[in-house]
Amino acid sequence: MDTFFKVDAVTGTRRMFYAVTPNETSFETLDEVPKYIVEAAPFFFISVMIEEIYLRYHDGGKEDRFADSITSIIAGMFMIVTGLFSKAMELGIYVYVFDRFCIYELPWDSAWTWIFSLLGIDLGYYWLHRMIHEVNIMWAAHQVHHSSEEYNLSTALRQSIFQRCFSWMFYIPLAFVLPPSSMFVHMQFNTLYQFWIHTELIKSLGPLEYILNTPSHHRVHHGRNRYCIDKNYAGTLIIWDRMFGTFEAEDDKVAYGLVHPITTYNPISVQFCHLQWMWSVFWSTPGLMNKIYVIIKGPGWEPGKPRTGLIEDIPDVSGPEPNKYRTVIPGWLKAYIIIHFVINLIIYQIYLEKAKTLSQLPLIVGLLYQIYTFTCMGMLCDLKPWWNVLAEMVRCAVVFAVASLAIHQDVGPSNALLFLQVTYGLSVIFWFLRPGSLEDMEKLKSN
Secondary structure, eight states, X not given: OGXXXXXXXXXXXXXXXXXXXXXXXXXXXXXXXXXXXXXXXXXXXXXXXXXXXXXXXXHTTOSOOHHHHHHHHHHHHHHHHHHHHHHHHHHHHHHHHHHHHOSSOOOTTOHHHHHHHHHHHHHHHHHHHHHHHHSHHHHHHHXXXXXXXXXXXXXXXXXXXXXXXXXXXXXXGXXXXXXXXXXXXXXXXXXHHHHHTSOXXXXXXXXXXXXXXXXXXXXXXXBOSGGGTTOOOOSSBTHHHHHHTOOOOOOSXXXXXXXXXXXXXXXXXXXXXXXXXXXXXXXXXXXXXXXXXXXXXXXXXXXTSOTTOOGGGSOOOOSSOOOOOOOOOOHHHHHHHHHHHHHHHHHHHHHHHHGGGSOHHHHHHHHHHHHHHHHHHHHHHTTOOTHHHHHHHHXXXXXXXXXHHHHHTTOSXXXXXXXXXXXXXXXXXXXXXXXXXXXXXXXXXXX
C-alpha cells in the first residue's frame, strides 16, 4: 500500500492542476517517470468525497448520486486494471518509433522541451478527442465517459477500457523528436488536469477562460443539448478549440449524458452497449460501403446524411432538466456495497503492486476476479433481484472458500485471511436471510 499514500498533500494537489516545474518533472529514462496517476488515486477519492459532502449539504440530501458515483469509480478502476495488459502496447509502439525513426532528439532536461511536450501532447489530445467523437468505432469506447447523467468529480473517473487501443496513434508524430520519458510525463499530467474540471461548483475562472480548459467549457462538452454536441474537445488549453472552430461557450442549462441515455449501472453493459448497437446497425444497413461507413463515420451517420449526421436528429432537451435514470439505494445496501468496495479496494491495490511479479495465470485470475467484483457491485445498484443477488452470493462464496483453503494450508497472513473468511462467509448468510430484499426495493426506482 506504500504507493497509495506516497505523495504529500501539497505536491499531490499541485499535480492535479499541472502546477509543476520542468526541473521536478523531467527524466532521462522512461523507467524513472513516476506513476503520477496511480499516486493521485487518494486525491481522487478524497476530492470526490468532499464534493459529495458539500453537494448533499447544499441540496439537503434530496439527490441520490450513490449508484452513479460508484459506477464511475468502478469504471476508472476497471480502466486501470485492464491497462496492465494494454499500456505496454501504448508506450511500446511510441518507444519503437522513437528508437528507430527519431530525426532529432530533443534534450530531456531542457525547459523548452518541457513546454514543447505540454503543447504537443495537448494538441495530440485535442485531435484524439475530436476523432473519438467523430468516428463511430472510436466513439464506442469513449461513450463510456459520457454515459453519466451527472456531472461531478466522480464522472472524471468513468473511463473506457478500450480507448488506449488507438489513443497512441495521435502521439506518434511526436516520437520523431520527443523522448518517451517526456511524452509519458505530459500524457499523465494532461489526464490529471482534466479531473478537476468535472464539477458544477466552479462557475467561471474569469480571464483564464480564454486560455485554459475550465469546468464551464467542459460542462458544454458533456452536454447533450443541441448547442453542446461536438464542442470543446480541449484537454488543458482551450486555444485549440478556438483555433479549429469547435469552441462553444456555456449558455443554457446543460443536460448531461448520452443523446440516447443508458439505463443500467452494470459496468460491462456501460463498456459494451454502443458496440452492441453498432453490431445491429452494421448488419441491418444495406450495401458493403454503407456497412463500412457505419464503422468509420460519425455515430449519427445514416445513408444520405453528412459524415457526422444531422444536428436536427439530436433530441431537443432545452428547457426543464430531463428525467434521469436513477435508483434509490436503501441504506442497508449502500452500507453493504461500501464495505465490500473498501475491502476490494485494498485487494485491488495489492494486486496492482504485485502485478509485475505475478506469472501469467495468477495475473489473469486476478483480473477476472476484479472484473467480476466490479460487475456484481454495478448489478446490485440496478436493484434487480435473482440473477444479481445470485452472482454476488457466488462471488462471496468463492472468496470464502479460497480464504478457508489458504488458512488450512497456512498460506498468507492469517489475520487477513481470517477477516476475509468471516466477512465473506457472513455475506453469503446475509443474502440467504434476505432473498427478497432487492425485489422489495425495485419499486423505489425513480422514473
